[in-house]
Amino acid sequence: MESVHGDPKHTVTLNNGVTMPLLGLGTFRLQGCENVSQAVDAALDCGYRSFDTASVYRNEGDLGQALRKCLPKYGLTRADIFITTKLAPVDLGNNAHEACLRSIKELGCDYVDLFLIHWPGKQGWRSDDKRNEKAREESWKAMEDLYRSDVIKAIGVSNYTKRHLSELLISCFVPPAVLQVEFHPRLPQLDLLDWCKTHGVHLQAYSSLGCGDLLKDDKVIKVANFHGRSPSQILLRWALRQGVGVIPKASTYERIKENIDVWNFELNDEEAEFLQRDCIEKRCCWDPTGVA
Structure with a gap:
């Protein structure tokens, strides 16, 4: 029987029992009502059941x-x-409680399935500002309250x-159900992945294609040609075979x-x-390691 969020083989059960698709549509830099609508229509037609956005993307509405x-x-x-x-x-x-409710209102929903802290530091503060730790704790407490009231079905963090x-x-x-981080062959973060598996946190990748640079990588192209697949399909499959979710x-x-x-081909361990x-190692995005 198919899950409400797609084929059960293509989903993950989070540590609180919520079912989440392993593959979703990312919407970073997807702007404009018409562009968003066309992408959502195409995604639904192709079988997507998960959509990732953020307040800073300015496209929740x-x-x-x-x-x-x-x-x-x-x-x-x-x-x-x-x-x-x-x-x-x-x-x-x-401000976390009010901000979450504002996002839900923008989306026109009664709830969101997953709400993440986007970055471990507060905008306008230095990365080494010790107040960041307290701000993260305050945010998490607010999210726990909203989680208990069923306004958020799962909570997690990013970066x-x-x-x-x-x-x-x-x-x-x-505990956090999801960690969303940059994750691809040039930034595999395997120690972090092992930590997540040990502690029951699902790791979800962003920038799976290395911001496009990896699509031209000779090794990726070689594996893609062997399988008769595109470079993007190889990179997404590389993450998925490790149990890592993707949101291209x-x-x-x-x-x-x-x-x-x-879903209908495999990479072996050697590949x-x-x-x-x-x-x-090459990051596409900001490095959070210096955030206090």
Whole structure:
């Protein structure tokens, strides 16, 4: 029997029992009501049931409107869809409760499936400002309250290091269900992945394609040619085979369809190791390790 969030083989059960699709549509830099609507329509048609946004993306309203417009077309309801959004760094601290409710209102929903702290530091403060720790704790307490009231179905964090996560586990009552971080063959973060598996936290990758640079990597292209697949499909499969969720951003029907067509082939251990072997670590996004 198919889960409300898609094929059970393509989902993960989070540490609180919530079912989450392993593959979703990322919406970073997807702007404009028409563009968002076209992408959502294409994604639903191709079988996507998970959508990732954030307050700082400034498209929560457009995403919510697109879903309300497109869901009936495919015989779907809000309950069939998994929506993730994130707390803006400017709202880290005692603004978290209000900010979460504002995101839900923007989305036009009664609840969100997953709400994440987007960044471990507060916007406007130095990375080494010791107040960041207190602000994270305040945010988490507010999220726990909203979780208990069923306004949020699961809570988690983004861009946390093992240090930030260990600190959170000491003070929290509800442990994080998800950690979303940059994760690809040039930044495999396997120690962090092992930590997450040990502590029951699902790791979800962003920038799976290395911000596009990895699509031109010789090793990725070699494996892609062997399997008769695209470089993006190889990179997404590399993460998925490790139990890591992915949220590739795409806007055209062809790319959206290509990115979800990753379930009917496998990479073996040798191929997976080959993709990350001798890679020089390269981040596409900001490094959170210096955030106090």
